[in-house]
Amino acid sequence: MHGMKIEDFSSKREYEIFERAKNQILKCGMEFKTYVRKDYLELDLPNLNDNISDFERLKRHIKNHLNCSNVFCRLPILRKIPQLLREADFKVTITHIPRGVGKTTIIDIEKGDTTDKIYGVAVDIGTTSVAACLVDLYNGELIAKASSGNAQIKYGADVINRIMYSTKGNGLQELNHAVIQETINPLLNKMYMDSGIRKEQVVSFVTAGNTTMSHLFLGLYSNFLRMEPYIPAFVKTPFIKASELNIEVNPETFIYLIPCVASYVGGDITAGVLSSGMWNTEDNILFIDLGTNGEIVFGNKEYLMTCACSAGPAFEGGEISCGMRASGGAIEKVKIGSDYEPIISVIGNEKPLGICGSGIIDLICSMMFAGIIDRKGKIVKNLKTNRVRFDENGIGEYILVFKEQYDLDRDVSITDVDIDNFIRAKAAIYSGITTLLNNLGMDFTMIDKIYIAGGIGNSLNIGNAVKIGMLPDIDQHKINYIGNSSLMGCYLTLMSEDARHKLEEIANHMTYVELSVDPLYMDQFVSACFLPHTDIEKFPSVKKLLDKSI
């Protein structure tokens, strides 16, 4: 298998992490062999002396040539067989899913030899963003990529609001429709347009999402996720066909939804742990997914502990007045000079339309060091700049981009409320990490590496994330941004049946810690709602910088 090329990745780091994860899979003796296979068959022609039925003939050939004595198929395939066999002069390619010893299920049958035309799709369903890629399963190459916002957003910014909406009237159906019909199918169709692949050729589908996204994807009642004792309907799904969910791939395609761990640690985390490779190292790895909400996993090949933080959607620009996803037009980097004037960098060099997660971190960090905000995050009054203003209620606002400059509808700015929201988000992450390590009797010195995953944006400035107190103040070389590890985990699962088994092992063995019942958590959270922290001694490198800047 040729695999993905470096240019398929959003950063060199992402590529390196992927190559490492892939190599770890290979060095464990696992194969890059997909669980869906194609085989070309030349059947014996029927005659009066060999007049067994078409399906028995197919089964006999498969038994003799592929060593499978138990061959299954569903009615739509059976319906295709009689005419197709004859049109193809009994030379056909079957697409099938071997499972167990000597068992396989035929999910498609085509005329002639099409063994080199086999495609799969990986989809990461985020609360805010959905990202997909179309993969050539024959050689592992990436054929197309697409991403967009999750159309469910109109029904609520975070999972709690979505769940609440789902319990009302047709809410559940609307949310299910929004993610499948209004989000995933348009992404698939865009990739088909870009690549010329037909949807019938897509015979493998792997997707991951947090537990709420997973429930809504399947159209499952999810209200019990948010009510104590926080019980998901499932963590591992039964066999589901694409046609049952109206997903626009081959209708017989098996939809593999990556198993969740608990109500607030979903399949996206399982997939992320797989692609991070932390399951195969002796180092203590801290894995942080900064999507809508934040999930944390700590461990190595021996153990994996996980928890969820109620961080909300701020890392993907949610609940921030000018926030947006890390896509074209998003301000992804910010620096502010001593004159309070900002220097910005915009994704795609487009007009600045808003700020994504990495931009907000930079902005808050710069405002702190420039003295625009105090360490509670409040905008300081009486600064000599036209970029700061206050409304009638005394809520401060810093204007990053004046609308006139780019002919925009409104200024791109950040308010006291936005900053407060973001501080609570970063505090949730920091206190989550602290509580999880405390639970294990460990501290930050025992962390060998931190992997940051999620939709926060490729330009995440790790140093700034430490300076605002989101990440612990450890050697920054130990901290890496690894991009959309969930999508990468989906890709690995698509390409390797062994990786899929590993994934299920990971999901089964991860230990979930419920932060909300931990008596320490709330204290930790409150202490972290400060820049960088109420106890500056926890951030010695930041203390040094702040001392210098005063």
Add this chain to the structure above:
Amino acid sequence: MHGMKIEDFSSKREYEIFERAKNQILKCGMEFKTYVRKDYLELDLPNLNDNISDFERLKRHIKNHLNCSNVFCRLPILRKIPQLLREADFKVTITHIPRGVGKTTIIDIEKGDTTDKIYGVAVDIGTTSVAACLVDLYNGELIAKASSGNAQIKYGADVINRIMYSTKGNGLQELNHAVIQETINPLLNKMYMDSGIRKEQVVSFVTAGNTTMSHLFLGLYSNFLRMEPYIPAFVKTPFIKASELNIEVNPETFIYLIPCVASYVGGDITAGVLSSGMWNTEDNILFIDLGTNGEIVFGNKEYLMTCACSAGPAFEGGEISCGMRASGGAIEKVKIGSDYEPIISVIGNEKPLGICGSGIIDLICSMMFAGIIDRKGKIVKNLKTNRVRFDENGIGEYILVFKEQYDLDRDVSITDVDIDNFIRAKAAIYSGITTLLNNLGMDFTMIDKIYIAGGIGNSLNIGNAVKIGMLPDIDQHKINYIGNSSLMGCYLTLMSEDARHKLEEIANHMTYVELSVDPLYMDQFVSACFLPHTDIEKFPSVKKLLDKSI
């Protein structure tokens, strides 16, 4: 299990045969245990310390209490679980299909204990008639019965015409719609009305039909059945859910279509062989199904040979001008006196509307002995009766019922053409039997018993069937009419998983003989197109009677 009572059967003979078949199943060590089960479960209530998902909780309980570690379900069931568990206070009944060791598939979940409410349906899909029964799977009792004509009849009287229709435009969809939506579903709904059972409670469905009916039931292209080398698309179907075929039972119900043997020996014959018990005897049994077309099986516990005769639909009243199914209003018995006047017996003591198969046999036999027809079946001219008339082409007609007598739209009569059709039908059966036995190097003296099954009617007069040369002239005590053996086989399959395995064994082991390629067959057929036969020496008892009557 209490089983079916004698009053559930159309005749004492049918009951006796059934009791014997059932007892043979029991004495072989097979159980009357359905393959669909219900189990009542009281799950542990979830709490913060035991917060596994609903589906895992269900699986854990099933593993601990039912010893199944592999539990499957489909999406619609998963969708029911979260709310239903809580409404039921975690006390539920699952309907499931155990298969293999430690595996089961949940097909329904209900509140509380409903283990004693479990129902199944057996359906015999004949080319002309469809018969169904609703069974209490808890105790084996028959809850309701219904039958009607097959609504496909408007598209053709026999399988060849149906197949030809199915290849035109939407023909296949129309035929599939006719048998399911216009025939089976109305029968089901009638039984639900009669019994008060809800369709959701019906969780098992067993059906049998000839190979063409089986193909059309599944909506499968069937043209290759009628073209040399006569290849069916399948003989054994894959897993099919009721919802895939829009059958009005519980949508998750597994549709079990009894396996066929070859293009012209279908699942109705496999089912008939099962219920006849011939698979468990040392006697040589000749099994004859007189439906639309006739199928023959000869054998015992050691071997089973089968063939199909192109008899057409005459035994069910098809292609006979006043022919009809054996239902209310059908003349089922006829005697003709020396004055050419008939005495008739009508099903349900209703107005005579037409003649069913058993009535036609009686009628032709009586006409022969009364001298109304000659031994070629031609109506004799110049008889002193107003019951015989001829049209301008010289086609004779015998009026069985004058329309004025019962205020009918037309006379009930039989014509030379009808008689000719019927003689060809009976000749097909007789020559089929002869050819099959010849193939085995055997003759009629080696037949220990003949079972006649099929829609010919309960009043079949065995003696008359021999007299017209349809059945061989052997001791008539050896010949028994066993009713709808296909429906009975479906019932046994519904009630016993062991019987179902036996059935599959029967289908696998039956050897099909293709009569159309046997050089002897055509000669045998031509010789049999006579009353009783061109060689009267083959019918010594009939010869004696004819000699007497002259």
